[in-house]
Amino acid sequence: xxxxxxxxxxxxxxxxxxxxxxxxxxxxxxxxxxxxxxxxxxxxxxxxxxxxxxxxxxxxxxxxxxxxxxxxxxxxxxxxxxxxxxxxxxxxxxxxxxxxxxxxxxxxxxxxxxxxxxxxxxxxxxxxxxxxxxxxxxxxxxxxxxxxxxxxxxxxxxxxxxxxxxxxxxxxxxxxxxxxxxxxxxxxxxxxxxxxxxxxxxxxxxxxxxxxxxx
Amino acid sequence: xxxxxxxxxxxxxxxxxxxxxxxxxxxxxxxxxxxxxxxxxxxxxxxxxxxxxxxxxxxxxxxxxxxxxxxxxxxxxxxxxxxxxxxxxxxxxxxxxxxxxxxxxxxxxxxxxxxxxxxxxxxxxxxxxxxxxxxxxxxxxxxxxxxxxxxxxxxxxxxxxxxxxxxxxxxxxxxxxxxxxxxxxxxxxxxxxxxxxxxxxxxxxxxxxxxxxxx
DNA sequence: ATTAAAATTTAGGCAAAACTAAAAATTAAT
DNA sequence: ATTAATTTTTAGTTTTGCCTAAATTTTAAT
Ligand SMILES: [Mn+2]
Ligand SMILES: [Mn+2]
Ligand SMILES: [Mn+2]
Ligand SMILES: [Mn+2]
Numbered sequence: 001x002x003x004x005x006x007x008x009x010x011x012x013x014x015x016x017x018x019x020x021x022x023x024x025x026x027x028x029x030x031x032x033x034x035x036x037x038x039x040x041x042x043x044x045x046x047x048x049x050x051x052x053x054x055x056x057x058x059x060x061x062x063x064x065x066x067x068x069x070x071x072x073x074x075x076x077x078x079x080x081x082x083x084x085x086x087x088x089x090x091x092x093x094x095x096x097x098x099x100x101x102x103x104x105x106x107x108x109x110x111x112x113x114x115x116x117x118x119x120x121x122x123x124x125x126x127x128x129x130x131x132x133x134x135x136x137x138x139x140x141x142x143x144x145x146x147x148x149x150x151x152x153x154x155x156x157x158x159x160x161x162x163x164x165x166x167x168x169x170x171x172x173x174x175x176x177x178x179x180x181x182x183x184x185x186x187x188x189x190x191x192x193x194x195x196x197x198x199x200x201x202x203x204x205x206x207x208x209x210x211x212x213x214x215x
Numbered sequence: 216x217x218x219x220x221x222x223x224x225x226x227x228x229x230x231x232x233x234x235x236x237x238x239x240x241x242x243x244x245x246x247x248x249x250x251x252x253x254x255x256x257x258x259x260x261x262x263x264x265x266x267x268x269x270x271x272x273x274x275x276x277x278x279x280x281x282x283x284x285x286x287x288x289x290x291x292x293x294x295x296x297x298x299x300x301x302x303x304x305x306x307x308x309x310x311x312x313x314x315x316x317x318x319x320x321x322x323x324x325x326x327x328x329x330x331x332x333x334x335x336x337x338x339x340x341x342x343x344x345x346x347x348x349x350x351x352x353x354x355x356x357x358x359x360x361x362x363x364x365x366x367x368x369x370x371x372x373x374x375x376x377x378x379x380x381x382x383x384x385x386x387x388x389x390x391x392x393x394x395x396x397x398x399x400x401x402x403x404x405x406x407x408x409x410x411x412x413x414x415x416x417x418x419x420x421x422x423x424x425x426x427x428x429x430x
Numbered sequence: 431a432t433t434a435a436a437a438t439t440t441a442g443g444c445a446a447a448a449c450t451a452a453a454a455a456t457t458a459a460t
Numbered sequence: 461a462t463t464a465a466t467t468t469t470t471a472g473t474t475t476t477g478c479c480t481a482a483a484t485t486t487t488a489a490t
Contacts, residue, residue, distance in 0.1 A: 004477065025438055038478050040439055045476090057438060057485055088328040098322050105316050113303040219447065240468055253448055255469055260446090272455055272468060 001051075003104045006073050007032060008042050009051060010103075012062055013070030022059025071135035076111050077103040078124035078131075083114060085125040092125040093167035126167075127158020127177055127213060145181060146191065146209035154181040154214035161211040173202065181214055216266075218319045221288050222247060223257050224266060225318075227277055228285035237274025286350035291326050292318040293339035293346075298329060300340040307340040308382035341382075342373020342392055342428060360396060361406065361424035369396040369429035376426040388417065396429055 001009070011031045015023040025043070029036045040056075047054040051066035062070060080102040084095040112133060115121075122138055123129055131137045140157070148154055156179045159166065170176065175197060184201065185194040191206035216224070226246045230238040240258070244251045255271075262269040266281035277285060295317040299310040327348060330336075337353055338344055346352045355372070363369055371394045374381065385391065390412060399416065400409040406421035 002476080026436090034477090035479065036438060037440080037480080041477075084325075088325070088332055090324075090328065094324070098320065098325055101320050101322075102317075105313065107313050107316075109305070109309070110299075110303070110313055113305065117303055217446080241466095249447090250449065251468060252450080252470080256447075 006104055008046060009066055009070045010073045012060060016061060022061055024059055068135050071131040073103050075131040078128060079111060079114050081124045082118050082121045093164040095125060096162060126162040142213040142215050144210055145212040145214050146206060148183050148214055150183050156212060157215045158213035159211055160213060166211060221319055223261060224281055224285045225288045227267060227275060231276060237276055239274055283350050286346040288318050290346040293343060294326060294329050296339045297333050297336045308379040311377060341377040357428040357430050359425055360427040360429050361421060363398050363429055365398050371427060372430045373428035374426060375428060381426060
């Protein structure tokens with residue numbers, strides 16, 4: 001598989017988690033910042049290689065082959081992110097772009113040795129689960145902070161949006177994985193929350209609350 | 216720079232250490248396992264970008280720009296090799312291919328943090344020097360085992376050929392960086408050496424002796 | 431049920447990096 | 461100094477991945 005094919009497969013995988021019945025051409029184009037016509041070209045090639053099942057105008061989904069490939073790319077991406085944060089002291093908002101390149105390095109041995117070196121981590125720096133060698137992903141039940149009950153203790157286990165902007169905002173607010181949350185009040189007009197974060201009271205907009213996973 | 220351009224620049228760099236007056240098209244093609252006509256195409260492009268100075272039929276050499284780029288690629292390659300051997304427990308004969316890919320990951324911060332993480336190593340697993348952040352390469356005086364004086368103590372500081380086959384042969388013979396050498400006898404007919412290696416007497420062919428650096 | 435809008439695909443092209451075959455320049459040999 | 465051999469370049473294709481513009485299909489709106 002080429003780097004480009006891998007990027008497509010990974011994007012289709014991520015999109016299929018949200019729309020399992022079939023992924024749209026335009027959605028793929030949007031994620032890859034390319035044009036719909038380019039996507040159509042690639043879908044034909046991926047279909048030829050039995051990585052996706054594709055009927056024109058009907059959207060696309062991963063085959064068993066494609067799904068496993070996607071999980072292996074995600075595995076590599078997330079393991080490299082752990083390496084960059086844990087070993088090289090990168091901040092969690094700096095690693096995605098680099099991992100986007102590192103995920104395409106071709107060596108089974110490399111990724112399994114890296115996994116061992118890191119101590120077989122279960123989650124990446126953004127709280128996303130890391131598929132194991134066979135592609136199995138540990139299922140975790142979590143909810144969005146926006147769905148949390150009032151006056152109940154939660155802690156932060158992940159972010160939904162892992163853009164640099166959002167992560168930097170969280171740094172500024174001193175919110176990190178492991179931070180404790182207790183929703184004190186929900187403003188019914190705009191769903192703004194008053195939350196006790198690490199024993200400090202803060203105002204959290206609905207948009208923010210919709211991008212924080214808690215448990 | 217694309218991956219392909221980087222591979223060309225690096226090969227031109229390595230060849231120019233041997234033939235400083237100008238690197239031949241065919242030599243480049245040989246190293247990259249491509250055709251001379253492809254090399255000519257690329258030389259035009261590299262020349263356009265001021266990475267090499269090139270006049271047709273006259274061979275090619277690196278510009279100042281090209282030289283610095285080359286050293287940075289070599290730096291990355293060798294630092295990744297150190298990482299693979301020191302941290303991930305790869306054998307020294309397994310790392311070159313993987314480093315061949317890793318050297319193209321684009322991030323200044325990554326390579327400098329990796330350098331720090333590894334403790335600013337001066338040499339790679341094959342004894343080759345690692346250029347520093349500015350491209351400066353520590354000069355080491357060394358000689359080939361084939362040039363060593365009789366009955367004088369040396370130790371192994373590098374290999375000239377770092378192919379997997381040669382390195383595996385050295386493993387089998389229990390020769391590694393740091394091994395001590397004392398040449399007991401030189402057979403004048405074929406230059407075969409009798410060498411005391413780590414206090415064990417062994418017969419070393421001229422070809423082998425020509426690929427071991429000692430000090 | 432038509433029509434309008436949106437999504438998707440096709441057609442035709444372009445640039446990068448490779449190739450083969452043929453031409454040109456350089457180097458070596460008589 | 462010619463001729464022959466070798467090296468290098470040019471010319472013309474191919475494949476991959478992308479593009480624009482136009483055509484087609486699906487979906488939404490009247
Ligand atoms: Mn990421
Ligand atoms: Mn990627
Ligand atoms: Mn190497
Ligand atoms: Mn390379």
